[in-house]
Amino acid sequence: MFPIRDHNASVRAPFVTYALIAINVVVFLGMIGAYPTDRALYGFYADYAMIPARISAGEGYSTFLTSMFLHGGWMHLLGNMLFLWIFGDNLEDVLGHARFLLFYLITGIGADLTQYAAAPDSMVPLVGASGAIAGVMGGYLLLFPRAQVDLILFLIFIIRIITLPAWAMLGYWFVFQLLSGVGSSADGGGVAYLAHVGGFVLGFVLMIPVWLGRGGRGHWEVSSGRPPHPNRPYRIGRSHIPVVRRRR
8 A cells, every 4th residue: 555646736836855866866777877886886885875883983964964865776766756756836825946855865864874873883774765755744644634545455456445544544644653663673674664664753853843833733623634625636546337237
């Protein structure tokens, strides 16, 4: 089960969101083109990925930033960019372009710091935009808890598109990350669950002043936790093919 879109249309064009997606894709394509072997790629990660043990040794502080634009594979990249595309435009719409970029970078660095604090001696490289995107998701949850999100549900051979409120989808995602982080080794066993948790919580907290500025609980009461504009319509949804029942 994973999200494919929300029904929360943005008013302004999300130039920063598009730019972040483009930068991540270009960096990944350049990385796999310039470092075709595993050994060369590991050397690249050693220089630009966030390695907690290296930070503990007093070097590589710039990797808190550079690691946010690196990815470990196609699925890692596509999954992160999908989540950024779904949730990033609405937060950018609320914050404005410059403040959204600052918010994104702060939550990404905060996510890395969370993972570092959990395993400061780890030699596992940390790469990916998921910590910053988790921050975007945390802020989205606070402002639009009842925005509608479409997900593709896979049940063996059955594929369905279902719609859930953002609080259910994002709440489930957060609990899964939290339980996975608590139940795994300090370095996450290859997945930075605690970085996701840290980014999500930081994003939620950083958006509290914006939420209060919009009226806090009053904002929810007026909007019922939904976006302040009509839902984005989609033509593709449930199948219009009639059900043919078996004759007895």
